[in-house]
Amino acid sequence: MILLAVTTPAELAPEDSIFVRLAASCPADWRAYVEHDFVRQLADASLPEACFRHYLGQDYLFLMHFARAYGLAAFKSDDLNDMRRAAAALDALINAEMPLHVKYCQGWGLSEADMAALPEDPRNMAYTRFVLERGLAGDLLDLLVALAPCVVGYGEIGLHLKADPATRLENNPYRDWIETYAGADYQEVARGAVVQLDEVARRRIGEDPESSGRWPQLAETFGAATRLEIGFWDMGLSPADG
Amino acid sequence: MILLAVTTPAELAPEDSIFVRLAASCPADWRAYVEHDFVRQLADASLPEACFRHYLGQDYLFLMHFARAYGLAAFKSDDLNDMRRAAAALDALINAEMPLHVKYCQGWGLSEADMAALPEDPRNMAYTRFVLERGLAGDLLDLLVALAPCVVGYGEIGLHLKADPATRLENNPYRDWIETYAGADYQEVARGAVVQLDEVARRRIGEDPESSGRWPQLAETFGAATRLEIGFWDMGLSPADG
Amino acid sequence: MILLAVTTPAELAPEDSIFVRLAASCPADWRAYVEHDFVRQLADASLPEACFRHYLGQDYLFLMHFARAYGLAAFKSDDLNDMRRAAAALDALINAEMPLHVKYCQGWGLSEADMAALPEDPRNMAYTRFVLERGLAGDLLDLLVALAPCVVGYGEIGLHLKADPATRLENNPYRDWIETYAGADYQEVARGAVVQLDEVARRRIGEDPESSGRWPQLAETFGAATRLEIGFWDMGLSPADG
Amino acid sequence: MILLAVTTPAELAPEDSIFVRLAASCPADWRAYVEHDFVRQLADASLPEACFRHYLGQDYLFLMHFARAYGLAAFKSDDLNDMRRAAAALDALINAEMPLHVKYCQGWGLSEADMAALPEDPRNMAYTRFVLERGLAGDLLDLLVALAPCVVGYGEIGLHLKADPATRLENNPYRDWIETYAGADYQEVARGAVVQLDEVARRRIGEDPESSGRWPQLAETFGAATRLEIGFWDMGLSPADG
Numbered sequence: 001m002i003l004l005a006v007t008t009p010a011e012l013a014p015e016d017s018i019f020v021r022l023a024a025s026c027p028a029d030w031r032a033y034v035e036h037d038f039v040r041q042l043a044d045a046s047l048p049e050a051c052f053r054h055y056l057g058q059d060y061l062f063l064m065h066f067a068r069a070y071g072l073a074a075f076k077s078d079d080l081n082d083m084r085r086a087a088a089a090l091d092a093l094i095n096a097e098m099p100l101h102v103k104y105c106q107g108w109g110l111s112e113a114d115m116a117a118l119p120e121d122p123r124n125m126a127y128t129r130f131v132l133e134r135g136l137a138g139d140l141l142d143l144l145v146a147l148a149p150c151v152v153g154y155g156e157i158g159l160h161l162k163a164d165p166a167t168r169l170e171n172n173p174y175r176d177w178i179e180t181y182a183g184a185d186y187q188e189v190a191r192g193a194v195v196q197l198d199e200v201a202r203r204r205i206g207e208d209p210e211s212s213g214r215w216p217q218l219a220e221t222f223g224a225a226t227r228l229e230i231g232f233w234d235m236g237l238s239p240a241d242g
Numbered sequence: 243m244i245l246l247a248v249t250t251p252a253e254l255a256p257e258d259s260i261f262v263r264l265a266a267s268c269p270a271d272w273r274a275y276v277e278h279d280f281v282r283q284l285a286d287a288s289l290p291e292a293c294f295r296h297y298l299g300q301d302y303l304f305l306m307h308f309a310r311a312y313g314l315a316a317f318k319s320d321d322l323n324d325m326r327r328a329a330a331a332l333d334a335l336i337n338a339e340m341p342l343h344v345k346y347c348q349g350w351g352l353s354e355a356d357m358a359a360l361p362e363d364p365r366n367m368a369y370t371r372f373v374l375e376r377g378l379a380g381d382l383l384d385l386l387v388a389l390a391p392c393v394v395g396y397g398e399i400g401l402h403l404k405a406d407p408a409t410r411l412e413n414n415p416y417r418d419w420i421e422t423y424a425g426a427d428y429q430e431v432a433r434g435a436v437v438q439l440d441e442v443a444r445r446r447i448g449e450d451p452e453s454s455g456r457w458p459q460l461a462e463t464f465g466a467a468t469r470l471e472i473g474f475w476d477m478g479l480s481p482a483d484g
Numbered sequence: 485m486i487l488l489a490v491t492t493p494a495e496l497a498p499e500d501s502i503f504v505r506l507a508a509s510c511p512a513d514w515r516a517y518v519e520h521d522f523v524r525q526l527a528d529a530s531l532p533e534a535c536f537r538h539y540l541g542q543d544y545l546f547l548m549h550f551a552r553a554y555g556l557a558a559f560k561s562d563d564l565n566d567m568r569r570a571a572a573a574l575d576a577l578i579n580a581e582m583p584l585h586v587k588y589c590q591g592w593g594l595s596e597a598d599m600a601a602l603p604e605d606p607r608n609m610a611y612t613r614f615v616l617e618r619g620l621a622g623d624l625l626d627l628l629v630a631l632a633p634c635v636v637g638y639g640e641i642g643l644h645l646k647a648d649p650a651t652r653l654e655n656n657p658y659r660d661w662i663e664t665y666a667g668a669d670y671q672e673v674a675r676g677a678v679v680q681l682d683e684v685a686r687r688r689i690g691e692d693p694e695s696s697g698r699w700p701q702l703a704e705t706f707g708a709a710t711r712l713e714i715g716f717w718d719m720g721l722s723p724a725d726g
Numbered sequence: 727m728i729l730l731a732v733t734t735p736a737e738l739a740p741e742d743s744i745f746v747r748l749a750a751s752c753p754a755d756w757r758a759y760v761e762h763d764f765v766r767q768l769a770d771a772s773l774p775e776a777c778f779r780h781y782l783g784q785d786y787l788f789l790m791h792f793a794r795a796y797g798l799a800a801f802k803s804d805d806l807n808d809m810r811r812a813a814a815a816l817d818a819l820i821n822a823e824m825p826l827h828v829k830y831c832q833g834w835g836l837s838e839a840d841m842a843a844l845p846e847d848p849r850n851m852a853y854t855r856f857v858l859e860r861g862l863a864g865d866l867l868d869l870l871v872a873l874a875p876c877v878v879g880y881g882e883i884g885l886h887l888k889a890d891p892a893t894r895l896e897n898n899p900y901r902d903w904i905e906t907y908a909g910a911d912y913q914e915v916a917r918g919a920v921v922q923l924d925e926v927a928r929r930r931i932g933e934d935p936e937s938s939g940r941w942p943q944l945a946e947t948f949g950a951a952t953r954l955e956i957g958f959w960d961m962g963l964s965p966a967d968g
Contacts, residue, residue, distance in 0.1 A: 064806065064809075067800070067809060067813075068379075068800060068801045068803065068809070069801070070800075071796075071797045071798065071799070071800025071801040071803075071809070071812060071813070071816075072797065072798070072800075072801040073797070074793070074794060074796070074797025074798075074800070074816055075621065075794045075795070075797040075798040075801065075858075076621050076622075077794070077797075078701065080790065080820065080824070080842075083790075083793060083794070083797070083820055084820055084821070086797060087793075087797070087813070087816045087817055087820055087821070090797075090800055090813045090816070091813055091817055094806065094809055094810055094813055095810070095813070098806070120466070122364070122365060122368045122469075122470065122473050123364060123368070125368045125371075125372055125466075125470075126364045126365070126367045126368035126371065129367075129368065129371035129372045129374070129375045130367055130371045132371070132375045132378070132379075132801075133371045133374045133375055133378075136374075136375075136378050136620070137310075137374075137559065137560050137562075137623075138560075138623050139621075139622050139623040139626070142623070202697060203697040203698070204697055204698055205689075205696075205697070206690075206695075206696060206697055211690075212689075212690060213686060213687040213688055213689070213690055214687070214688055217562065224362070224367075227364075228364065228367075231364050306564065306567075309558070309567060309571075310558060310559045310561070310567065311559070312558075313554075313555045313556065313557070313558025313559040313561075313567070313570060313571070313574075314555065314556070314558075314559040315555070316551070316552060316554075316555025316556075316558070316574055317552045317553070317555040317556040317559065317616075317863065318863050318864075319552070319555075320863075320943065322548065322578065322582070322600075325548075325551060325552065325555070325578055326578055326579070328555060329551075329555070329571070329574045329575055329578055329579070332555075332558055332571045332574070333571055333575055336564065336567055336568055336571055337568070337571070340564070358564075374559075378862070379801065379802050379804075379865075380802075380865050381863075381864050381865040381868070384865070444939060445939040445940070446939055446940055447931075447938075447939070448932075448937075448938060448939055453932075454931075454932060455928060455929040455930055455931070455932055456929070456930055459804065552863075604950070606848075606849060606852045606953075606954065606957050607848060607852070609852045609855075609856055609950075609954075610848045610849070610851045610852035610855065613851075613852065613855035613856050613858070613859045614851055614855045616855075616859045616862070616863075617855045617858045617859055617862075620858070620859075620862050621794075621858075708846070708851075711848075712848065712851075715848050
């Protein structure tokens, strides 16, 4: 089981990080998420354009709520260090990632007004609202664990695609997407999330996370968020079911 | 459009109540919810047992989060009157409705431990987390509007089934379900929710809700919750897709 | 230090309970709270009536926000057991304790409308808002720790007064107050809070609370709430400073 | 009454802004805050240094919680525009204002570690926790109204001091403080808060705020926050009472 789980490159998250331990607690789900057909089809350029466009539009709505989750993380922080990280993530999302996303989507014929007016797919809604609710019902650790499959997972997917000989960059309409998540900037964001998760976990559940009374619930949160990511890719592949 | 919308019997909610105005803002969705095939099949006893059992199990998880939403409503109340109503709803849910539900489910071969351990269907998750998040991001009115399609809608469904000649009670395995929501106790709960919604709306957006700047967003919340109810019935009809 | 702290009778909270450990982390503050002059003057009937009336009026406002905190605890609960406890506390506060308080205050010439319209003393505000904010920024354990000095502390004060030969019951206008908190009903409430705190702490920080990374912050929360209780008694003794 | 209230220069907030209407709803409190002795003594350099140092240390703790409130505002925002404003305020507070404050305090012999370890004065606690709690129990408008007396009030105080012939800048140890809040950068922040408050109020309670059912409660929130500001200045003048 453990062997199955360690799909995460060590340059992104060390084997003893809480992130890798959480991914190892739901190895089949984790693999189903990071190796999803949607990702494979992006890599070999076989993904139908309609699927990618549906994904892009929903991702715009997703990023809004994800940014709100980092506002919440700032509120839930106990010290200036955690507040700075949350504020930096919030700022990056709304002042860099979203404008980039908007510009990128324009290349695909989607205007920002179009995207803001899209009906939110329930599979999208389930994910963002789950994350926000975990953050409000629980503490900062619960919130960061719910955010991790997305933030770190996209970094892992980027590294996989970069390393995979099946990935085709030339004449791949999705090349920008691949290079964004494999790129140095995003990798630094993802590694930062791994480090913060370790720090907050150390303070809140100690050095030996699996022995903490909170471990089953944290693993459940991580697993649920991972399955909601799978649902997000599924939504990408079947845009009409929303 | 308006004619289409007024499916709600006046004994449950007066035509000028904010509840009826909200239902009238999304008439097709409202009708699709209260007249859903799942409901029709309950009424004429044609619903496959597996569908009902899936629904019952998910409803157990749903009721937990719904009860939490009433705890949140107590926190968000400004006066003792609203607090008492929230506390009464919370108490009714966890000390009356859930034990009743548990007992009822035992008759269908589902133990409480089974239900508590069920994987939560994403269509269930989307609904409850949406309601809780609305309640936390917005005010008490946002929360009550998100709760209304469920609380009042089940009352409307109960009345419809009772009045509909196509409803069959004899030898209908779902008779208890029908009689619960058509019954005097539940009708009082639903009417109470209509009254409270009117009172809180009057205080927060005035006598003419549609002219309030908040109306588009409140109607959007009500519509989204109604569509998530439709998703819940859909889930009931296709248990395997979860 | 430890000796100084164990003012809590074992019948209320066992020596190894997390409650006693928290009180032992701020022994001087704890003693200053439970043995405050306000309490001594209640016991020997020397408390000026104006002080008691100011306290009663502020306590009405306090109970409202305290009840809201239990609504929040219901929302933050992970299981039905914790939800039931929070709902029972909420119900007891608004449907038993507050009406009792109102009736009792009428005997002192304070009507409910008078009390609801009182300006909230900042020392009162500081306490209730601190508790609610801890509950929202942290998890259920943070919230219960912030609530404990009040819920359990009043139980301890009741037991002290009952056991203290300096306490005078005959012709003491505050006799009802003393007997309420020394009485079996309130003692059961306070013991229940001790038990729940232990259970939630076990699940969230394990068997050895002092070694948890959260201990310093939990002790800080408990200490701050205890000092805010001292401020509440101070407010009782100097009603004009509000 | 109205005449008494309009202490706010029109360059900061137009007479028909909701900010001026709120200040006009508690004119005596507003005046007592912006013309407090603490402010006068800053202006004429008569403020004892110990008072200023106590104020500076408590203000450090205050800014932390105020920054958290802007994180919360980002979470509670409905659109990207409000999110951007909240994120900008959060960023300004933790990445510009707090480092500036820390540097400034070093000039007064207060290190950041000293300040972070200070016991929080209950009069400080009452204010920040009130603001956060309003933001969580209510909606974005409730939160912005609770924040306004600080954000805009300091701008008004800065303008008053600049315009007042009694203000002495030469050889005034508090000159930097005065020039910060009178300066163009801070004035822009304060004016931005006035504009956002108007926009959010228009969307949530319409064009005629005083006729909204929420007006009494919003005015109460504004008045309470203003009185808590007075308490903050009082704390500055009597550092030992904390």
